[in-house]
Amino acid sequence: MSSQDIPEESLPTEQGHERGAVATREDPFADPGLPAHKPRIQDIDERAARRSERTVALLFTVSMLATVAFIASYVIFPVDKIVYIWPIGHISALNFALGTSLGIALFCIGAGAVHWARTLMSDVEVPDERHAVAAEPEVRAKVMADFKAGAEESGFGRRKLIRNTMFGAMAMVPLSGVMLLRDLGPLPEIKLRKTLWAKGKLLINMNTNEPLRPEDIAVGSLSFAKPEGLEEHDHGFQTEIAKAALMLIRIQPEEIKDKKELDWSVGGIVAYSKICTHVGCPISLYEQQTHHVLCPCHQSTFDLSDGARVIFGPAGHPLPQLQIGVNDEGYLEALGDFEVPVGPAFWERG
Structure with missing residues (x-):
């Protein structure tokens, strides 16, 4: 229907915006204006x-x-x-x-x-x-x-x-x-500074799950250990082993250059953290002739005959050493926790 078909009497009259719509035959779509205000x-x-x-x-x-x-x-x-x-x-x-x-x-x-x-x-x-x-x-x-x-x-x-x-x-x-x-992440509190290692904790072989004796570790061999009482089915096992993972290497005592390292060892058996001090990768590559261990992530290299000092790569400080001894039953045991926190050197930036 066109505007010409609309009866003139059906169109609103021009009364201004306040009264309602304004429309004519010439402009049926004119601004209708605002409706009258109704109070609430x-x-x-x-x-x-x-x-x-x-x-x-x-x-x-x-x-x-x-x-x-x-x-x-x-x-x-x-x-x-x-x-x-x-x-x-x-x-x-x-x-x-x-x-x-x-x-x-x-x-x-x-x-x-x-x-x-x-x-x-x-x-x-x-x-x-x-x-x-x-x-x-x-x-x-x-x-x-x-x-x-x-x-x-x-x-x-x-x-x-x-x-x-x-x-x-x-x-x-x-x-x-x-x-x-x-x-x-949760607040670390002292969790990054402490591990499960403590005085009297036996060194448990990661492969056999049995306590280690000095005679179980041959010269030039590399073994991995965990703290006594930590089981793989435990809740939080991965969190704890990521800090407490330990590697044991037997070196001829006369080849150990660092006196503290020698004092903390048992018959040339030295215990060091397995966690690289660069970004925390696990270390597992050992070169028997040079006593060097290599981190596979970024090639940081540590000399285990000289206090595990860094000789190559981006790592910031030596691997922490764990002081060990032998208990009355002939098993290897820890004599305390690591002297410094394991892993990346966040604690050096405080």
Whole structure:
């Protein structure tokens, strides 16, 4: 149907933007203007306005509580705890708690802001003509006046309950991001400085799982050992063996150049950390004639006849030595822990 087919009496009359649509035969799609403003219940009933204010404050308060729950989840739930949640199924309890609490915190801030805007802030629509980017001083003054009027109409300064709870919710939500830093890894405390080796711990052969005697290690041979009590099926075995892995080499005592190394050995048997001091790779390549061990990752080379000092490659310091002895039953035992932390030299940068 064309505009010529529209009966003239069915077209709205020209009454201005405030009364409704403006259309003629020549322009049936003219700007209809804004509908007449209808006041909300909160605009005319202060009790309704107070109910809306309490609702917004409640949403912001729930957001704060959810943020507290998010932080508490890190303390309450272990990383490996799995729970059944219907209808999701089995899921990490920590992930479920973090996702739920953070989602509630963010949702309640958004819902509170939307409810505040729809029920308490001014909803009068004011048309304004576009102007050039560089506004005149009079226009800038009008903008500032409109901003102040809008701030006044929003009740931001007058409705302190909403303002204070909103500030609380907005201030606490970023704490969730701070707690996420925990996922970079647990705090090491002294874990990087200590291993399972201690005075009296037997040296257990990694291949046979039996205690080692001095006669089990031949001159020129390389053996690997672990601390007594550490089993492969134990929880955290990989974490502990990554620090406590030990290599044993038997060198003729007269070929050992370092006095401390000789004092800490048993009949030429020396015990050194298997973990490279560059980036922590396991060392396993031993050259019998030179008493050198080579890290396969970046070719750091250590002289085991001279305190395991670095003679080539990027490693920063010698391999830590473990002082060993022989107990009353003839088995090799540790006489303490490593004197310095094993692995990369993080501790030298303190």
